[in-house]
Amino acid sequence: MKLFKNTAGIYGILENNNSPLRGKEINEFKAIANGYVVTDQGKITEYGKLEELKRAESEFEEIIDCQGGLLLPAYCDSHTHLVFATSREEEFVDRINGLTYEEIALRGGGILNSAEKLANLSEDQLFEDAKQRLNKLIKLGTGAIEIKSGYGLSVEAEIKMLRVIKRLKESFNIPIKATFLGAHAFPKTYKTNKQAYIDLIINEMLPIIAQEGLADYIDAFCEENYFTVEQTLQIIEAGKKAGLKAKIHVNQFNALGGVSAFVKEGAVSLDHLEEMNTEDYDALEDSNTIATALPSCSFFLSIPYTPLKEMLSRNIAIALATDFNPGSTPSGNMNFVVSLACIKQKLTPAQAYNAATINGAYAMEVADQVGSITKGKRANFIVTNPVKGLNYLPYSFGENNIHAVYVNGEIVKTN
Ligand SMILES: N=CN[C@@H](CCC(=O)O)C(=O)O
């Protein structure tokens, strides 16, 4: 048994919860001042006010002095493209010089650029690089993560990416979910016969994925010049038959009517949603589909931010994630995501932390294990440096306030 004591407060406490927080519920990131947490065999077993702790200190095999820091649930990053070949800073400079993300993609840059680079890398190399990235993210406070394929765009390379994610699942002791994103872009060779690529996804990729248990979810990039609503629906239906629920990229640049169609299909989450119309809000309102915002992507591409305030006022369940990828979001830092959600999307710190922890956990269907300080959940948490309170964390954007990260009760980092 371990005792975490001398916190200024423990945050994100939740009991008897079985659905994402929305409406008034998301306004409170429940805290206990001067709280303690007890962990046993990697799980949270008790918590409360330190002065009410019943046990003697001699009962604990280890006592962790949190030195006046805050103890928060680790982040649950429900949307990443962590496996990729290399960075794309040349496109970053092209954008500085005036090209848009879409223009770069139409010239063969963007996702196709990443796919070309990934084709030449071995599974082992991809795994080593992704492992390093994930280790860095855990040190930044991420305690559960979703990772997509989608830079393969051929049977061989998509399977290679998913096998890398499978190896990450085996090598890391945090919850990891794999999403098959074969429908990320049309490879050049299929430009004039797009249905043939969709058939390849459905008839060649999905059977291998189902047989080897390589994915938990299916995704598609529903956008102009990528996949239409109808094409995305074909992918979702095929995924369903293979036992994969949907998490879909939609409304990043254009609202094409996908939101209502995909909510009807029971998508676990719809992600991006920078462009929203009335029909889209109506479809998400009171639905079980989580709207996942990716504010670092908006920041990096200088595109609109997902209108989270409006979503909250309509009782839509929201989550925050990084979208870590080499093209539109070269950062997997959830601390920055929370800051942006407060600064640009006007969430309160409590709302932003709930969206980045428990609601992110729901967007990966791992809320029974992570996302809050709850008895029985994994002891995945962040201990901050001594700060004045929760509000200081998103306020001091860019500052690393993390003192230590714990995964299953074991320390990952101390500054
Ligand atoms: N929008 C589609 N996919 C990624 C970007 C991929 C890339 O540019 O490599 C995203 O979520 O932003």
Ligand SMILES: [Zn+2]
């Ligand atoms: Zn994405």
